[in-house]
Amino acid sequence: MIEVIGTDAGAPASLPPPHQQRLRQAALIAAPRRLHPPLQSWLAAQPQALAELMASDQPAALLERLRALDPQVQAVVLASGDPLWFGIGRLLLDGLPAERLRFHPAASSLQLAFARLGRPWQDADWLSLHGRDPAPLAARLQQRPAALAVLTDPGRGGAEEVRQILRASGLEDAYALWVCERLGHPQERVLRVAPQDGLPSDLDPLHLVVLVAEPPPQPTRLPLFGLPDGAFLQHPDRPGLMTKREVRIQLLADLDLPPEGVLWDVGAGVGSIGLEALRLRPGLQLWALEQRGGSAALIAANAQRLGVQPARVLEGRAPAALAQLPDPDRVVIGGGGRERRAVLDAVLARLRPGGVVVVPLATVEALAELRPVLEQAGCTVSVSQHQAWRGAPLADGTRLAPLNPVLVLRGERKAAAPTA
Numbered sequence: 001m002i003e004v005i006g007t008d009a010g011a012p013a014s015l016p017p018p019h020q021q022r023l024r025q026a027a028l029i030a031a032p033r034r035l036h037p038p039l040q041s042w043l044a045a046q047p048q049a050l051a052e053l054m055a056s057d058q059p060a061a062l063l064e065r066l067r068a069l070d071p072q073v074q075a076v077v078l079a080s081g082d083p084l085w086f087g088i089g090r091l092l093l094d095g096l097p098a099e100r101l102r103f104h105p106a107a108s109s110l111q112l113a114f115a116r117l118g119r120p121w122q123d124a125d126w127l128s129l130h131g132r133d134p135a136p137l138a139a140r141l142q143q144r145p146a147a148l149a150v151l152t153d154p155g156r157g158g159a160e161e162v163r164q165i166l167r168a169s170g171l172e173d174a175y176a177l178w179v180c181e182r183l184g185h186p187q188e189r190v191l192r193v194a195p196q197d198g199l200p201s202d203l204d205p206l207h208l209v210v211l212v213a214e215p216p217p218q219p220t221r222l223p224l225f226g227l228p229d230g231a232f233l234q235h236p237d238r239p240g241l242m243t244k245r246e247v248r249i250q251l252l253a254d255l256d257l258p259p260e261g262v263l264w265d266v267g268a269g270v271g272s273i274g275l276e277a278l279r280l281r282p283g284l285q286l287w288a289l290e291q292r293g294g295s296a297a298l299i300a301a302n303a304q305r306l307g308v309q310p311a312r313v314l315e316g317r318a319p320a321a322l323a324q325l326p327d328p329d330r331v332v333i334g335g336g337g338r339e340r341r342a343v344l345d346a347v348l349a350r351l352r353p354g355g356v357v358v359v360p361l362a363t364v365e366a367l368a369e370l371r372p373v374l375e376q377a378g379c380t381v382s383v384s385q386h387q388a389w390r391g392a393p394l395a396d397g398t399r400l401a402p403l404n405p406v407l408v409l410r411g412e413r414k415a416a417a418p419t420a
Contacts, residue, residue, distance in 0.1 A: 002066060002096070004077045004089060006106030008184020009206065011035060011078060012042045019104065022076055024049045028069065030056040031078035034206075039078075051076075056088060063095040071100070081108040086128060086151065110149050112183040113210050116190045121147065129153045134161045134393055135401070141169050141211075143236055148175075150209040159199055161393040162209045167195075168390040168401070170228035170245060175211040182206050219307025224279060225249070232270050232302050235292070242270045243334065246388035247360060247406050251332060254358045254384075254410050257281045261329030261352075262311075265289065266318050266343060271299035271310075273332050278308035285311040287325045289318060319346035331357040344370055348377045354415035361407040370409055379411035 003026075005019050012023060012035075023029060023043070029051045031039055036053065043049045056062050056077060069075055082105035083089035092101055107115075114121035124147035127140050131153060140148065152158045159179050166172045172195045181189045181204040193199060222231060226249050234242055243251065251273055257263070260283040265274030268288035278286050288299055288310055296313045303310055314321060319342050327350045333343055340359075347357055357374070361367050367383065374381045385407050389400035 002069075002075045002077060002092075002101050003104065004079060004083045004092060004101055005104045006082050006087075007035070007078050007080060008106055008112070009080075009182050009188065010185050012039055014184065022074070023051070025074055026051045026076040027073045028052045028054065028065070028075040029078065030054050030062050030066075030075070032080070033057050035078060059088065059091045059095075063091070066092075066096060081106055081112075086130070107184075109151070109180075109183055109208055113149060113178075113180045113190075113208060114147075116180060116183070116188075117178060117210065117212070119147065119212065121149075123147065124149055126151065129161075134165060137162065137165050138169050138392070138401075141165070141171055141175075142234065144174075144213070144234060145211075146213050148211040150211065152208055154205045154207075158205075159193075159203065159207060159209050162211075163193075163195075163199075164391065164393045164398070166211070168392050169230070171230035173217065173228065174214055174230035176214055178210040178212065179203070180208050180210060183208075216305045219279075219305070222279075222306065225252075225276075227272075227276055227279075227306070231305065232272050232275075233298055233305070234270055235294070235298065243272050243360070244388070244403055246403065247386060248273055248276060250384075250386050250408060251358055251360060252277060252280065254356075254408060255330050255332060256356055257284065258329060259283050261285070262287065262326050264322075264325060264328040264331040264347070265334070266322070266331065266347070267291075267334035268295070268299060268313070269334060270295075271302050271313070273334065274310065275299070275303055275306050275308055277330075278303075278310065279306060282308070284330075285326070287311055287328075288313045289316060289321055289325070291315065291317045291321075318343045322346050322350070325350075327352050329355050331355070333357065333359045340366065341369055341373060344373050348373070348379075348411075348413075351413050353413055355413045357411045359409040361409060362404065364407070367407050367409060374409070374411035377411070377413070379413050382410045384408045384410075 003022050008014055024046050033055050079087045083103055085108050125145040126149040127137055128151040130151060150162050177193050179191055179193055226245055229245050257277055257280055259281055262285045263277055265288040268274055268290040271288055274286045274288050296315050299313045329352050331347050387405040388403045391398045392401040
């Protein structure tokens with residue numbers, strides 16, 4: 001039987017007595033090279049211990065040696081944490097009969113990390129960056145997990161790369177970042193790193209990062225304009241489907257928001273455009289319409305986070321649901337799909353003199369379909385295209401990760417002629 005024993009960073013001294021006894025009786029002990037110095041010292045103090053010590057960092061050589069062992073010879077393989085969770089256990093099972101292996105898991109690094117933070121972790125997600133590009137972390141963060149443990153790879157995706165992705169995602173203030181080093185070792189260190197602070201210069205390669213969602217900031221602490229994407233709650237099953245900050249800024253500028261009046265946000269999504277408009281122009285009446293079920297509650301929650309109050313949030317499908325809204329002075333159409341022309345026709349039938357309609361589009365075909373509608377309605381029409389990139393970590397540098405390009409179609413209705 002080959003005993004596969006999970007350890008913390010303080011092994012072998014921190015192992016329970018039964019596992020220490022297995023080490024004393026073993027003819028072969030395989031362990032990561034970083035454990036060899038304390039193992040050699042510990043074995044030297046055990047008179048009856050005569051084990052051969054080999055490195056487990058080269059799995060091919062280890063498997064060859066274990067296959068050649070006499071079945072009567074006892075062997076021990078030491079592994080970090082739980083050998084069957086991102087550990088050597090899978091490789092051993094691939095190369096050896098399962099009946100020759102017996103596993104003794106220790107607390108995993110995630111268990112230790114959340115124990116040190118004193119936080120339950122049944123709602124936590126995790127992501128491994130070992131041997132992987134850190135880009136998937138950005139996608140996972142868009143789902144806004146309550147807590148996320150990141151198994152780092154200092155060569156590709158360490159703590160600094162995690163910070164860069166948080167910053168690029170607009171979520172740097174949405175999560176507390178904890179760095180956990182040498183968990184289980186007498187010299188372990190767990191520290192929270194604030195956005196404005198640098199990482200420790202002596203950061204140990206043996207570390208992981210835990211991100212814990214922060215309570216929303218007070219509305220008075222948010223910027224007046226250009227809110228970070230992290231300020232908005234999102235649908236967990238449709239993460240990232242919101243108007244990004246760079247595009248939102250442009251749309252709000254194109255709307256030329258008046259101090260008072262009625263603003264329609266059609267296809268409001270999470271409410272990001274209309275709600276930020278209310279922060280800029282509190283005198284506006286925002287009527288938000290979104291067909292997705294549950295959107296009203298989400299937009300209301302985002303309104304509370306931002307300290308604004310829409311006139312009404314409706315769940316319904318345009319253009320039919322537009323009949324419930326008062327005539328608008330400003331309209332942004334963020335949805336519509338195949339019915340976008342019918343939606344625009346309904347908007348133009350109600351748009352007040354001097355009103356503005358802004359339509360962000362993803363395709364040139366949609367632009368070709370809708371631009372003539374605005375021109376035939378006598379609107380002054382303008383078209384622009386916007387492309388933004390965000391910095392993302394790449395090896396020792398920064399690459400520019402593109403956001404989807406957006407076409408913006410704007411129509412402005414002539415103001416009413418002044419009365420004599």
